[in-house]
Amino acid sequence: MRSLGFVIGLVCALLTAPAFAAPCQDSAGFESWLESFKREAAVQGVSQKTIVSALTGLNYDPDIISRDRRQSVFQQSFEQFSGRMVSTDRLRKGANMLKRYGSLLGRIEQQFGVPASIIVAIWGLETDFGANLGRFPTFRSLATLAYDCRRSELFQAELVDALRIIERGDMTAEEMRGAWAGEIGQTQFMPSSYVKFAIDFDDNGRRDLIRSVPDALASTANYLKSFGWRRSQPWTPGSPNFEVLVQWNKSQVYSKTVAYFATKLESEP
DSSP: OHHHHHGGGHHHHHHHSOOOSSOTTOTTOHHHHHHHHHHHHHHTTOOHHHHHHHHTTOOOOHHHHHHHHHOOOOOSOHHHHHHHHSOHHHHHHHHHHHHHTHHHHHHHHHHHOOOHHHHHHHHHHHHTTTTOOOOEEHHHHHHHHHHSTTSHHHHHHHHHHHHHHHHTTSOOTTTOEEOTTSOBTTTTBOHHHHHHHOOOSSOSSOOOTTTOHHHHHHHHHHHHHHTTOOTTOOOSTTSHHHHHHHHHOSOHHHHHHHHHHHHHHHTOO
């Protein structure tokens, strides 16, 4: 789900992404490009151990490029999109999650100021509460998109940040699977957001947004707080908190759907 909104912010992200030495679509092919990228990652401070563990044997995946080329970015209206995504079944599941994780969500709201309904709405829209995390190997997806010339610098930066996730011991390369564009975890963080905002809320020494519900939900709240979420304030369109939701996902249709979903959850018995 996050891929759809993520692409809207790619042009802006390119303006601030660092320059990389590995040229896209090197005439020598993907393997030659990958070797060049490995050298660049080492220059960026990534250890050889991490580089070898994550990038050895990677293959170019044309299916990723096909998905990138044919995607549609919220051509539906808010009424169409929200009507499909905020179904009766998803509302029921969301209400159950509010009860099941009430204590955890309460601690998260106390620390970050983000209400449980907002966190659960994002969780439900992104991965159906962790049921659909994505099956694509993160490093293969990112390397394929980094090799492609359309947004090479952006995805080379994301690939380096994915390596940093391994470097600091949060996950292994094999554990990192998610959406086709490289998003990972129960609320679908790009690696750059993972590095900046992921926190270890279950105190086990790892920031694991794939398997740890406490880490995933608290990190989502940390993300929103970092962009200026205001405690005990509304999130309706036009409010400062709604603008924070737009930072989560650049699509107005998606952000309005998060706000609508959260409001509906607030009214559930």
